[in-house]
Amino acid sequence: MDKVQAQYERWIYPEPVEDLEAWIAGGAISAGDARECGDIFWPATGYREGMNILVAGCGANQAARYALKHPTAKVTGIDLSEASLAHEEKLKTKHGLDNLTLHRMRLEEISKLGQAFDFIASSGVLHHLPDPVAGLKALAGVLDRDGVIYIMLYGRYGRTPVYMMQDLFRRLHMGQTEDDVALVKETIRLLPPEHPLRPYETRSTDMKFDSGLVDLFLHQQDRPYSVPEIMEFTRDGGLTFQAWVQPAFYNPDVAIPENHPLYQRMEQLPDEERWAAMELFGGILSRHDFCVCRPDRPRDSYNIDFTDPGFAGRAVPLSQGGTLASAAAGRPAILSSPRRPPMTLPPPLATIFQQIDGARTIAQCLESAPLNAPPEIIQQHGMRFFRTLSRTGHVAFRLKETS
Numbered sequence: 463m464d465k466v467q468a469q470y471e472r473w474i475y476p477e478p479v480e481d482l483e484a485w486i487a488g489g490a491i492s493a494g495d496a497r498e499c500g501d502i503f504w505p506a507t508g509y510r511e512g513m514n515i516l517v518a519g520c521g522a523n524q525a526a527r528y529a530l531k532h533p534t535a536k537v538t539g540i541d542l543s544e545a546s547l548a549h550e551e552k553l554k555t556k557h558g559l560d561n562l563t564l565h566r567m568r569l570e571e572i573s574k575l576g577q578a579f580d581f582i583a584s585s586g587v588l589h590h591l592p593d594p595v596a597g598l599k600a601l602a603g604v605l606d607r608d609g610v611i612y613i614m615l616y617g618r619y620g621r622t623p624v625y626m627m628q629d630l631f632r633r634l635h636m637g638q639t640e641d642d643v644a645l646v647k648e649t650i651r652l653l654p655p656e657h658p659l660r661p662y663e664t665r666s667t668d669m670k671f672d673s674g675l676v677d678l679f680l681h682q683q684d685r686p687y688s689v690p691e692i693m694e695f696t697r698d699g700g701l702t703f704q705a706w707v708q709p710a711f712y713n714p715d716v717a718i719p720e721n722h723p724l725y726q727r728m729e730q731l732p733d734e735e736r737w738a739a740m741e742l743f744g745g746i747l748s749r750h751d752f753c754v755c756r757p758d759r760p761r762d763s764y765n766i767d768f769t770d771p772g773f774a775g776r777a778v779p780l781s782q783g784g785t786l787a788s789a790a791a792g793r794p795a796i797l798s799s800p801r802r803p804p805m806t807l808p809p810p811l812a813t814i815f816q817q818i819d820g821a822r823t824i825a826q827c828l829e830s831a832p833l834n835a836p837p838e839i840i841q842q843h844g845m846r847f848f849r850t851l852s853r854t855g856h857v858a859f860r861l862k863e864t865s
């Protein structure tokens with residue numbers, strides 16, 4: 463049996479959830495969800511009902527979760543691991559998920575299903591393939607022209623302590639037995655307080671259960687990616703990079719004061735260079751969540767381009783769940799939202815933010831803001847503000863068709 467399959471038969475990942483509804487109600491985070499991220503993935507239309515969705519490398523829960531949360535979608539879950547699929551099957555029965563089909567197969571062979579998909583989710587999978595680019599090409603081959611692939615890959619720098627531990631355990635000839643998992647736990651307990659794994663431990667959920675420990679420290683096939691490696695991977699797969707799911711990590715807008723020379727330097731860089739620089743500046747990204755699409759997808763339908771002079775007139779800002787804490791008159795307000803960095807908004811920017819109603823374009827928001835300033839000043843600062851909101855993930859956009 464393939465070594466990756468053998469691991470996931472014995473140590474199914476993630477921890478099996480027994481009741482998806484209770485789990486979702488408990489606030490479980492599902493990064494890259496088609497509906498929740500619909501505004502990011504499909505700026506022209508948003509999430510559409512009735513999509514054909516593939517969950518490639520679904521593990522124990524993910525395909526069933528998709529089927530439950532996207533009831534009008536037709537969901538296909540595939541995985542190498544019979545044990546993981548058995549749990550997905552159990553969830554299918556428990557929650558009556560008639561829209562879910564499961565197959566045991568390698569994602570590299572997905573064309574055998576003879577289907578095209580509007581959305582493909584592959585999270586935590588491609589970096590375990592013997593040839594990740596071949597896997598990506600296989601997924602690209604079954605993607606609809608307007609479809610989107612959401613991918614999560616391991617981050618190179620944030621996982622440095624994980625690879626140190628993998629190296630240590632390899633040198634100790636440790637395998638994936640119960641005894642060795644117990645020894646992993648003991649080793650971690652004995653690590654010196656200054657060890658680089660210590661801060662990682664506080665951020666990791668995988669260190670809380672045994673199959674997570676195997677996945678982190680005893681895996682026999684995984685590789686991490688830096689931002690430039692993701693760009694190369696996407697191009698090698700014949701696809702186009704579309705967007706980060708959490709753009710705040712890749713832009714200096716909140717992390718570095720705007721009037722600092724470092725910010726100015728970052729701003730001079732082209733997008734991919736700036737994202738790479740910010741990954742190095744932040745230092746702790748242990749995963750990258752992003753989406754890619756086909757190169758023949760009409761660019762007007764998804765490209766967020768503040769340098770395009772027509773952009774303000776056709777982009778409708780959509781707030782991504784942020785709330786503006788009402789501040790005393792004349793004082794800054796705080797914009798906060800789950801999983802996004804809080805922003806302090808001086809009163810004029812708070813006024814502009816309040817114009818966002820899901821119907822007005824950027825240009826209309828700026829026109830309707832009751833501000834006592836010349837229109838060109840409002841325009842200049844307002845455009846900059848919307849770019850920051852976009853770069854921090856506080857707004858996505860609905861793009862109207864170009865006339």
Ligand SMILES: C[S@@+](CC[C@H](N)C(=O)[O-])C[C@H]1O[C@@H](n2cnc3c(N)ncnc32)[C@H](O)[C@@H]1O
Pocket residue numbers: 466467470475476518519520521522523524540541542543546567568569570584585586587590591677
């Ligand atoms: C780390 S788990 C992630 C599970 C799920 N995507 C999630 O995020 O909860 C990786 C899964 O990918 C599956 N897998 C690994 N290589 C695969 C391949 N070539 N084809 C299909 N599934 C694969 C494994 O069996 C395992 O269930």
